[in-house]
Amino acid sequence: MKASRKQDYQDLIDYFTEERLRDRVTFLMELAIRFLENLEISKYIIINKRLIKEVVIDYFADIKRLKEFHGIEKTQPCKIAAYTAHWVHKRKPLHIKPNLDEEVIVERPCLLDMNEWFACAVMISIIFETKSRIVQNAEQLARFNNFQDTLCYFLTYRIVTPQSLELALLALTTEHPFEKLTRKPLKN
16 A cells, blocks of 8 residues: 555545444445345356445545535535445446356346446435335335336436435435426427
8 A cells, every 4th residue: 555545545534433433444344244145146247346445535625625625524425425326336346257148247237237236225224214215106116116226327328426316315305395287398
């Protein structure tokens, strides 16, 4: 490790504590394991713990800069989720196992976008209590699933910044003061 990198890491420990960084690594590792098990694909994927640690270091370095520059005392959940997911997206800690049969990838195309789906799961897990669903009806669930699909598409094919992810998450968690539009939308 370069001396400056080691000093940066020590600065993060001094600012946030080693326990806090270690807890975040544990959180992401456990989340990755649950994520892969829920999709029933853990036998095809390797979790790179070194890259999970890099995600955590990069996240806390960004948050430290933001806190110092903007005088932020407490980081809001949408910002935590967005910056963490941004670094998951950049570092890509999940890898398809070597020599995996091409048939498996054809049968499970989500394997190709695994890190993007994991970044989505990270954001949702930081913002919401995911152990119990409170979906009121099928329409709500369909809208939420559409949001997740669109977010994953965005992560896969668009330029991603933590700020754009934060804005999307703020929109997701905002209650709107208007009734849903009942007339036909405007034509092109």
